[in-house]
Amino acid sequence: MLKTRQWADKFPLELVSPATVKAVVGVGVFAAVTAVAAHIRIPLPFSPVPITLQTALVMLAGVTLGAAGGAASQAVYIVAGLAGLPVFAAGSSALLGPTAGYIIGFIPAAAAVGLATRGGFRLTTLLPALMIATIIIYAAGVAGLVILTGISLKAAVTVGVAPFLAGDALKMAAVVALSRFTIPFWRGATS
């Protein structure tokens, strides 16, 4: 590490610090995991629409990588989808369908969770952060529905928010459980 710094001082050209390497890899890995999570579907007994773990991974990216890393991972995820990688859940109609707002909302949602959990794993900050992230995703999604389709706000909330709230509560519980080991693993290894 010290040697690298000495070399950097001597040749101040293009330098990517080891911490940045770790962050870059984290961004790529979480973009890929979010893509894969979109394809893990949990069928529900009471609804024809299954739960996907996509939004849980959005939040986990923020919790694990921090605000900048989490947001960057979601931006990379979206760019990968635009470049043709089949990364979006089949039902989400990608970035050009009526649900585009939800996907755009992933970036600020991951950043918000990352900002709120800078201090590490604390349930008192994590839970409100996850709720705020969920609200951000829904706000962006409903705005997208209203703007793109001309549907009324009430109808957008009825079809675009209400049916998924129970699933979101369970996803938050999953994120809390998973972040207990992702935060120490990733942040411990980074510092």
Add this chain to the structure above:
Amino acid sequence: MNSQFLFVDTDSPIHRLHPITKIIGLIVLFVPAMAFNRPEAQLVVLGLAVLLLGIAHSLVNLRRLYKFLLVLLVMSALMWALFLRDVPEDTQLLATLGPLTISDVSLRYGVAMGLRITALLIFGLVFISSTKPEDFTYGLRRMGVPVTASVALALAFRLVPTFMQTVQTVTDAQRARGLRLHGGSLLGRLRRYVHLIVPVMGYALRRADDLSRALEARGLSAPGRRTEYFRPQATWTDATVLLVVVALAATCIYLRIGGYGELLPRL
């Protein structure tokens, strides 16, 4: 899914293009798909996308993904047909579903949007089928994208198939141990999915740790000017292809301004 995922290792005219030509070409080809919202016009764009995939000798990927594309097409068409409200007042109402309705215009628009998304994905498929992740990274860097961003994107491209394979492997392993993922109460189902998610996340994080060490060991964090073994040269073919693609996009915009391929006055 193999480790190379959707890249088709063959020698086609599209494979031989410079990475920057392919990146710009992909972006510009979004224009014809976005220009029209009549189903007939979108069908022509979809035909163009499939033709390009054929030129790239990559129709195998269409066979591999046709179910996914079909679901996407139908779901997208349905969603737009159900949600679209900006339709003329004299349209014929076909069905009502709670607060949502389907009219003849919203249905046609929905079909056009389904075809559009499918065409866009196939344009993307042409790119992915003919471009290795390292070529993509090289192209991005030559276009001025920071090395950190291009490496992260290349990693995402490489890791999606690996992680999908891991999900399949873990699912098979847990099923072999008697885990039943479907059936039972909601809480029971979710609890069983923990046996799938935790090993996959554990694998992903371990893999990330290994990767960052490997990238450091290979000098990503080293100071100094970067050099490349791989330096493709742009040829006149690249210039011609770019010219044709830009002319095509300009023609589509011109046609749309003239009212061709327009079902509704919106994108």
